[in-house]
Amino acid sequence: VESSIPEHMREAWKKYAPKGFTTKDEFEETTVKHIETTLARSLFNCDELAAYSGTALAFKDRLIIDWNKTQQRQTFADQKRIYYLSLEFLMGRALDNAMLNVGLKDVAKEGLGELGFRIEDVVNQEHDAALGNGGLGRLAACFLDSMASLNYAAWGYGLRYRYGIFKQEIENGYQVEIPDYWLDFNPWEFPRHDVTVDVQFYGWVNKYTNDEGKQVVSWQDGELVSAVAYDVPIPGYGTPTVNNLRLWSSKASTGEFDFAKFNSGEYESAVADEQRAETISAVLYPNDNLERGKELRLKQQYFWCAASLHDILRRFKKTKRKWSEFPDQVAIQLNDTHPTLAIVELQRILTDVEGMEWNEAWDIVTKTFGYTNHTVLPEALEKWSVPLIQHLLPRHLQIIYDINLNFLQQVERRFPKDREMLSRVSIIEESQPKMIRMAYLAIIGSHKVNGVAELHSDLIKTTIFKDFVKIYGPDKFTNVTNGITPRRWLHQANPRLSELIASKLGSYEFLKDLTLLNKLEAFVEDKEFKKEWAEIKYANKVRMAQHILTATGVSVNPKALFDVQVKRIHEYKRQQLNIFGVIHRYLAIKKMTPEERKKLQPRVSIFGGKAAPGYWMAKTIIHLINKVGEVINNDKDVGDLLKVIFVPDYNVSKAEIIIPASDISEHISTAGTEASGTSNMKFVLNGGLVIGTLDGANIEITREIGEQNVFLFGNLAEDVDDLRHNHFYGNYQVNAELLKVFDCIKSGTFGDEGAFGALISAIVEHGDFYLVSDDFESYCQTQDLIDEAYKNQDEWVSKTILSVSRMGFFTSDRCINEYADSIWNIEPLSVKEENETRART
Ligand code: GL9
Incomplete structure (x- = not known):
């Protein structure tokens, strides 16, 4: 390569090449240096945000050293590379992940402590990188983590949106969208102003025969927009591999075209061109499955x-x-x-x-x-x-x-x-x-x-x-x-559970080979272990209750059963089935005698998720959930027996709090509509159980962990077409209990009954395409079974341990190895030498 330093002049480089910190003192030195120089702050003027920024810059230094080596290694190896093209990468926060993947979180924790900060507060300053809508974008992020952790030479390619998925606020029960401008301070990206590509649009096609008599096709006179590369380092877990995610940002091309305009005095129109060019990468489209x-x-x-x-x-x-x-x-x-x-x-x-x-x-x-x-x-x-x-x-x-x-x-x-x-x-x-x-x-x-x-x-x-x-x-x-x-969705989100598992298995090796979890099966009846396991779940629920209180002002009892449905709001995912079930339960409680109420298992029904801004039915579902919550949460007859919570602005960092706190999570799509689902895997891996339809990955989760550990209900995918066909010809009757729920809504119990008419008529008048009524009875019965099962805490805890021990299959590492084998025909790159040099330094 022309731009490399000649062989005989490399001594100085080698001598001064940064090594990156490894000790607590070196961490503090780098962090303070960044706070004082890069950020121009001092110890008189350092808040948690500045502490976050300094820490992030220190870790970014560390990552980029390994990033450079990884790129060199991959170039010299001259092997096949994977390029993962995705319009969405739902990365979430990077600092905690970087600290854990390079194995320096303890160092940072101690160091930050000496500098006057708690690591949790520092980590919480980070703004999520929310360049995705839901499962599809988060899958891409999990794949990047796995490809780096397994030492595949892999690049992600995406767009550097100026605005990620909108921030959701709830006003009077309605979703309101706030733009997510997240690039104010982003230490995790490297702008590469030298890596640009001119991309052409419009123009016309010229076909002609050239002097040599050959047919030539040329695409001419288009408009050029420039793509600028921004690189984001992707650290693998427990390996020196740091792969690259390259995100493109659009700006006006600096071709002669624009200069001509400037020179001829058309400033305004040149500026307009510039803005038009920048619009291309300005915003992520907020639709899910549309x-x-x-x-x-x-x-x-x-x-x-x-x-x-x-x-x-x-x-x-x-x-x-x-x-x-x-x-x-x-x-x-x-x-x-x-x-x-x-x-x-x-x-x-x-x-x-x-x-x-x-x-x-x-x-x-x-x-x-x-x-x-x-x-x-x-x-x-x-x-x-x-x-x-x-x-x-x-x-x-x-x-x-x-x-x-x-x-x-x-x-x-x-x-x-x-x-x-x-x-x-x-x-x-x-x-x-x-x-x-x-x-x-x-x-x-x-x-x-x-x-x-x-x-x-x-x-x-x-x-x-x-x-x-x-x-x-x-x-x-x-x-x-x-x-x-499992790095983000067990180790990072649920550190105490990860630590408990490591203490039993003898190491954290399960984070690299998740099938090792099967050794937990030996502890399913271990009293002491079960106690610690249950304590961790309880502590996670306390943390969640705290978050609910801050976010919504509602106080919930962490001893209640936490029933969670968090995902994009969509008719096919059937949050309406869930909230109708909640109303059904509410009506039952209202009719109960005090004795009957004493026997009932208390529950907190937790919802979260964004509706696409133009998806009116989904927004109506959010509205209903919030209105039902307002009534039930303030009903003295109900008390702690039932609370209904809508957690605003569900995103990756909130998922890391919510998922470890769940007892039951809901994956209740109409059979045949949810391609896979991935949060179902996260919930079970964190010691929660699932209520679900026979859809997507629920089926394989059931096969792995055993039917006795999953609460399945509802019609099968193979029967959906016939049911819909019957509905279409009017051959159906809405479930009687569901009709009572509708009567309750229509009577104005939850306020303005007209607001929810569309949810009811979709079922009663328009053929119930998502089979809510068909599945309602079996759904409610299964919820009752869950109440019963939860009362036997001893057995419940055993079920959750057994389930976790059988979740090895669902690591994205397995998934990436399958792609590598059956689609990409590629093998990992050895990092043995690199590991040895690292061990020596
Ligand atoms: C989705 C499917 O709906 C999910 O069932 C699946 O788990 C993920 C990942 O494979 O892909 N397809 C899809 O368009 N979305 C999914 O989540 N939606 C978005 O995230 C945009």
């Missing part, structure tokens, strides 16, 4: 795909390898269809720019990409209108048509008599306007397609993608059941 086909969203997608591919190709070209080796060096995983344009962009570059023949290029493309599907909900499947793509990306539209033509010809040869098949599988939907089906394009351009839990992977093969299974055969379709990182 695509609305907005032009700016498409711009985001292409901007990010083009910049990322350009970066990947630049890195590949440095290796001076032949193009045919590209798929041996590069594996690109598409997190949902959002990055599907990367397929088209690679084909464009290989043919138009590199001059390759179509088939040769297409072979490289399909060997490079893998596509993960995350949902079967039709409203979430991306489609872009042909006129929009024509306007924004004219050359890409031609390529999509060519891809489609080749594909349909191939299908026609295989199924010569099946005209209908051709229109069914065509990338172009013949609607008005014509639409591009992104999932089909992703399947055709990838060598593997996977679902995220067994049921889901089966469903995509038998429903939305069944024609493609006929065309390509079943081997192209596979399953990789989701997982979660």
